[in-house]
Amino acid sequence: MKVVHYMNQFFAGLGGESAAGHPPTRIDGAVGPGKQLGVPVAVTLTCGDDYFGERETQALAQLLEWIECEEPDVLLCGPAFGSGRYGYACGTLAREASRRGIRSICAMHEENPGVFAADGAAFIVPTGETVAGMREALPKMARLASDLALGMTSPEGTVECLPRRSRQNYFSEKKGADRAIDMLIAKLCGGSYETEVEPPQDRVTPPPPLADLAYEKLALVTEAGVVPSGNPDGLEQCRAKSWHMYSVKGVQSLERGQYQSVHGGFDLTAANNNPNRLVPLDAVRKLQALGRIGEVHDYLYTTTGNCAPTAVAVKFGQEIAQHLQESKVSAVILTGT
Amino acid sequence: MTNVSSSLSQTREASDSSVGEAQRILEVGTYPVREVSESRATRLRDGRLEIDTEDLKALATTEPPVADVGVSVARPGDSIRLVNVLDAFQPAVKEGASDTTFSGVTGRLSPLGRGRTNCLDGVAVISTCDFRATHDVGQMLTPSRGYSTVDMDGPGRACSHFASTVNVVLDFKCNPAFSFADCDRSIRRASLKIAQRLAEATSDEVSPPSVEELTWGPVDKGLPAVCAIIQVGADEPLCDTFFYGASLRGTLPFLSDPREILDGALNSGFYDFSGGSNPTYFYQRNSLLLSLLRAHGRDLRLAGVILAVVYWPSAFEKSRNALLTAKLAENAGVQGAILTAFSIGNSHNDAMLTCRACETLGIKTVVVISETNGGLTDYVEEADAIVSVGNYEEIVDEWEPEEVIGGMYYDYEYSLPIAQPGPLPLLAYFGSTSQMGDMAMAVRSS
Numbered sequence: 001m002k003v004v005h006y007m008n009q010f011f012a013g014l015g016g017e018s019a020a021g022h023p024p025t026r027i028d029g030a031v032g033p034g035k036q037l038g039v040p041v042a043v044t045l046t047c048g049d050d051y052f053g054e055r056e057t058q059a060l061a062q063l064l065e066w067i068e069c070e071e072p073d074v075l076l077c078g079p080a081f082g083s084g085r086y087g088y089a090c091g092t093l094a095r096e097a098s099r100r101g102i103r104s105i106c107a108m109h110e111e112n113p114g115v116f117a118a119d120g121a122a123f124i125v126p127t128g129e130t131v132a133g134m135r136e137a138l139p140k141m142a143r144l145a146s147d148l149a150l151g152m153t154s155p156e157g158t159v160e161c162l163p164r165r166s167r168q169n170y171f172s173e174k175k176g177a178d179r180a181i182d183m184l185i186a187k188l189c190g191g192s193y194e195t196e197v198e199p200p201q202d203r204v205t206p207p208p209p210l211a212d213l214a215y216e217k218l219a220l221v222t223e224a225g226v227v228p229s230g231n232p233d234g235l236e237q238c239r240a241k242s243w244h245m246y247s248v249k250g251v252q253s254l255e256r257g258q259y260q261s262v263h264g265g266f267d268l269t270a271a272n273n274n275p276n277r278l279v280p281l282d283a284v285r286k287l288q289a290l291g292r293i294g295e296v297h298d299y300l301y302t303t304t305g306n307c308a309p310t311a312v313a314v315k316f317g318q319e320i321a322q323h324l325q326e327s328k329v330s331a332v333i334l335t336g337t
Numbered sequence: 338m339t340n341v342s343s344s345l346s347q348t349r350e351a352s353d354s355s356v357g358e359a360q361r362i363l364e365v366g367t368y369p370v371r372e373v374s375e376s377r378a379t380r381l382r383d384g385r386l387e388i389d390t391e392d393l394k395a396l397a398t399t400e401p402p403v404a405d406v407g408v409s410v411a412r413p414g415d416s417i418r419l420v421n422v423l424d425a426f427q428p429a430v431k432e433g434a435s436d437t438t439f440s441g442v443t444g445r446l447s448p449l450g451r452g453r454t455n456c457l458d459g460v461a462v463i464s465t466c467d468f469r470a471t472h473d474v475g476q477m478l479t480p481s482r483g484y485s486t487v488d489m490d491g492p493g494r495a496c497s498h499f500a501s502t503v504n505v506v507l508d509f510k511c512n513p514a515f516s517f518a519d520c521d522r523s524i525r526r527a528s529l530k531i532a533q534r535l536a537e538a539t540s541d542e543v544s545p546p547s548v549e550e551l552t553w554g555p556v557d558k559g560l561p562a563v564c565a566i567i568q569v570g571a572d573e574p575l576c577d578t579f580f581y582g583a584s585l586r587g588t589l590p591f592l593s594d595p596r597e598i599l600d601g602a603l604n605s606g607f608y609d610f611s612g613g614s615n616p617t618y619f620y621q622r623n624s625l626l627l628s629l630l631r632a633h634g635r636d637l638r639l640a641g642v643i644l645a646v647v648y649w650p651s652a653f654e655k656s657r658n659a660l661l662t663a664k665l666a667e668n669a670g671v672q673g674a675i676l677t678a679f680s681i682g683n684s685h686n687d688a689m690l691t692c693r694a695c696e697t698l699g700i701k702t703v704v705v706i707s708e709t710n711g712g713l714t715d716y717v718e719e720a721d722a723i724v725s726v727g728n729y730e731e732i733v734d735e736w737e738p739e740e741v742i743g744g745m746y747y748d749y750e751y752s753l754p755i756a757q758p759g760p761l762p763l764l765a766y767f768g769s770t771s772q773m774g775d776m777a778m779a780v781r782s783s
Binding site (some may be wrong): 168172 | 409470498522561563572573578624625628629632636637672673674675677681682701703705706709710712713716718720721722723724725726727728731749750751752763772773774775776777778779780781782
């Protein structure tokens with residue numbers, strides 16, 4: 001059995017957060033957790049999480065080239081646990097490798113955005129949220145790899161995997177219009193019909209309302225693409241690859257000429273005349289002065305939601321939420337467009 | 338419900354009796370075209386359409402905002418990629434009243450959806466324009482974002498209906514002295530003039546191989562009454578929809594004769610998210626309306642088609658529009674509705690709110706919509722009957738054609754020119770996930 005193992009810069013021993021921009025690298029043999037797998041690893045591939053997130057196309061091209069060159073029986077990715085950036089890279093790489101005919105396995109926590117990124121194309125072994133789950137995860141990955149290498153097509157029976165849910169296009173015998181008419185007649189006449197889209201499962205239950213904002217710390221978060229004028233970090237207008245935080249400490253209002261939106265989903269003329277209408281800092285400051293809001297967080301969090309694939313949106317959301325939590329923020333105004 | 342629908346039928350009978358029999362019918366004569374070639378005159382002979390490109394160019398450049406236009410033919414199987422595609426049109430002309438063709442845009446105002454229309458089948462007029470080459474459109478929504486592509490061959494061939502038609506491609510260059518809104522208006526007018534000019538060649542042929550009579554008269558009141566609700570985007574220039582030549586921006590939902598739409602009264606001017614928008618060609622040959630008219634009197638009673646604008650900017654306006662659409666359907670006496678969503682993004686909130694409003698009034702509703710990798714943009718529990726026209730995020734393999742028509746590629750992230758776009762999502766393919774159901778694409782879980 002020939003195995004290629006993908007892991008991020010941290011687990012490959014290249015360094016932590018400071019090495020997150022590390023480009024794709026190929027290493028012969030097993031590295032780090034790969035040594036504990038119990039199956040021989042021919043090649044380890046690694047890439048910094050930031051590098052992958054910011055230059056996905058280049059990273060994928062290089063990693064897939066190495067994988068295809070090796071012709072492995074199985075590609076293993078992770079375990080990424082609860083790490084959103086790492087999980088996203090694992091899920092994306094496994095998805096692309098799978099679609100090129102290479103059997104691929106990821107391991108990560110079930111709420112990791114990498115689960116969306118894998119798009120049902122790869123097997124995903126569920127793990128705990130932290131690295132403490134390593135000891136449990138590795139033997140499951142190894143077992144699944146052996147089963148897949150033996151040619152088993154649905155080895156979920158022997159190793160518990162997350163359900164593979166992928167939505168793939170195909171050409172039906174009937175046009176959408178005629179399927180709709182059939183469905184309506186069945187619905188009107190009490191006949192049986194099957195909806196083509198199942199209700200989504202990822203509903204978020206709103207928390208109970210806050211009793212009094214005067215005792216809370218409020219942050220402003222937006223997907224409206226609001227940035228300081230000139231867009232210093234090059235936030236994308238569409239399909240954003242990053243989110244950013246900008247200090248608004250002491251800033252009373254998002255003045256025209258000092259802030260702008262780069263969002264590509266609507267005509268920006270009115271928004272750029274008064275960016276407060278995208279992120280209501282002016283109103284928040286007035287309420288703060290009146291004592292109606294206890295504290296305003298020093299940072300504005302921003303990205304462009306336009307055309308964001310779900311996996312990316314989940315990853316950004318988790319990362320921003322983690323920041324907010326660490327900053328002891330208790331209330332958020334999230335503005336969308 | 339019974340009383341409402343019977344009184345509606347009486348109203349229809351009363352109005353029907355006040356007009357002549359011939360006026361109640363739209364007759365569509367169809368001339369199949371197998372081949373298109375350049376020639377010194379535009380004419381049709383035994384399924385071969387010859388086009389006089391110089392004449393077509395002259396027709397287009399009478400519009401001052403059009404600086405130039407390239408005319409070429411793209412056939413199924415050619416190694417050609419069209420980019421920056423704006424719209425597609427079926428060549429059509431009103432017989433005996435050609436000056437009313439495309440009433441309100443190029444023809445004088447006159448009711449459409451009655452009389453005789455001759456059209457060409459198997460051929461489309463396609464407009465392309467690289468607005469960024471001449472205009473600073475900033476981050477305005479242009480067809481460049483998402484590419485707006487038709488691949489005549491390669492892995493993307495199945496993604497657009499227009500890889501199966503022989504296309505007369507009009508590649509427009511704008512005059513920068515005019516606003517891009519003016520340029521767009523002229524491009525639409527020029528394209529429709531050319532679509533009409535091609536269809537005028539049908540007068541060379543003795544009679545069309547097929548004629549369909551589209552009637553919409555009173556039928557058995559025991560059949561369930563239904564309507565189509567077609568949602569359309571009408572926001573701003575390049576993101577607009579036109580009815581009898583005027584923008585639908587800000588309009589209330591209204592009831593229309595399905596045959597008007599099939600006869601060219603509704604035109605697209607919406608180029609954002611090319612896959613999800615509705616090409617004019619799909620309004621002219623609308624599968625949903627044609628199937629509903631054919632089922633009228635057999636399986637159901639068609640009460641009309643409601644056109645409803647979406648992308649309302651606030652929750653109040655979205656809810657109000659949903660309510661007014663549902664009320665209009667109720668006033669039309671329907672028991673069921675097929676609601677077709679438009680494009681992607683917050684327009685899908687409008688679709689779901691309208692579905693909820695209809696169901697709340699007891700109107701059983703089927704929603705036709707597209708989905709993303711993650712499912713639906715929005716969802717309400719009442720939407721228990723959904724037809725999915727495709728997962729627009731699915732990636733189509735890369736293709737390098739020998740020829741690219743329509744200008745530059747621009748990237749998604751900053752709208753900067755790039756040499757090669759790489760693999761494209763389905764959404765980049767023109768009309769691929771138009772939600773009126775004109776394509777056979779569907780989605781399955783695996």
